[in-house]
Amino acid sequence: MATTPTDRRTMLARRLRVDIDTAAFPASQYQRLMGVQELKPIDELRTESDEAYEDDGAARESVTGYNWRLEVKILHSTNAAGTALDPVHAFLQTKYHAAKNGVANGEFGVRWYDRNGVGDAKEGRAYVKQWSPDGGNGGAQDTVSIVIQGQGPLDAEVTNPVADLTPAVTGLAPAGGPTAGGNLVNVYGTHLAGTTGATGVKFGANNAENYMVVSDSHIVATAPAGVAGTVQVSVTTPDGTSPNVNADNYTYA
Template sequence: ERQGHPMATTPTTRVTELARTHRLDIDTATYPTVAYQQLMGIEEAKLLEELRTEDDEVYDDTGAMREEVTGYAWRIEAKIAWSTNLAGTAIDAVQAFLRSRFKALRTSSTGNAEFGVRWYNREGLDDGNSHEGRVYVKSWAPSGGKGRETIDIVLQGQGQLTDITNPAGSLVPTVTSIFPATGSTAGSDQVVDIYGQHYRPNGVTDVTAVEFGGTPAVGYTVVSDSHIVAIPPAGLAGTVQVQVTTTAGTSTDTPADDYTYA
């Protein structure tokens, strides 16, 4: 045994348990289109809900404090690893979106910088902590140190925090929006972005078909668990449904998946 050298220590994880168990999705689309995409690189994350109160003390309380609950506030605090592509030439798209929304308010207090978020257990557990709401980026604080760069962010809730069914509770794919939602009857004239969920569960692509009104797309690429780009086939004038099929099933028809041939 060599003397005079300290034993190596086991490094501790940089990721909190809450960041491991819960997922934060960001709606990057322009209202009324919805396009939730997962925020990657989260090392720490917590959802804080606080009751808003005001003093309600009366004479009969003989000096003891009394408060009346008048509402509530909520926010999400997170630390993210600032991420680029492998070449280091572009920032992760969702992180870049958050940065742009913060800058929009920094330069103009009247900017439209609100967007939707979803917070839920990534394993599909119905733990009573699946929520959806609208936020703005209130705080953006780079680490400023050497080596890897992290950003501390605060997403301040705007209005109600709504309870939702855990989107990860079922692995059947969903289609929440498509863009553009119209194209020519010739098909193959544009690329269509399809947004939803469960296209790449657990990091493995599971899509077996993308169809426009029952006709297979000319081609498609699964970009992420929540994003597919597809080339529409030729079709007759009218509205059809865009459906995504995986080994877990086929997305349910909703108005959000309508595509119109014109």
């Protein structure tokens, strides 16, 4: 007797990836949270009792809102040289301490998504509500349990950043410079790692004098000379050229 072929693929828990926005609002620079050992995204309804006499003692609840959070366990890590903490881990720990003086001081952007590009991403503002080293014996790894507590709405309509590998520019720092050029410009975005060649970064019609790809979300470029006015900074990789958006406007003055 013929067996029925399997027509599905079971998804793995490790498919989920978390990015932390380490830039100061309104700029945006998402960096991947590395060393994730466990991840539990929680999105739950907030309810209150809505029971009345006519319910004859039966429980009834009314939904009054919702809350969301990420419960994460990370392998506390350093850089490859062992001389400094992983920058995203250090950022989260700093934000935890900042929140002690007011939640607004510790807020940042966070998003999570399927690393295979399946489905949409979720994104929102949050703060670190819990930073708890797990301890252990002398031979144990240093793990930290973190609660990233949502602040305000959770946007579930965000496009999965790995669903389309076309590069995108999400911010410039500074967003302008002299017509003589020669100044360094931080180009922030997504899918920037594949940028190569003289035409990889352009200021309007002119190639950047030079550039260095720092990470998938960060390029440092030297602005070429230009005429007074606003031009588009574009990034090109084998997957395409970044679309024109307001965030890529660079003004020569």
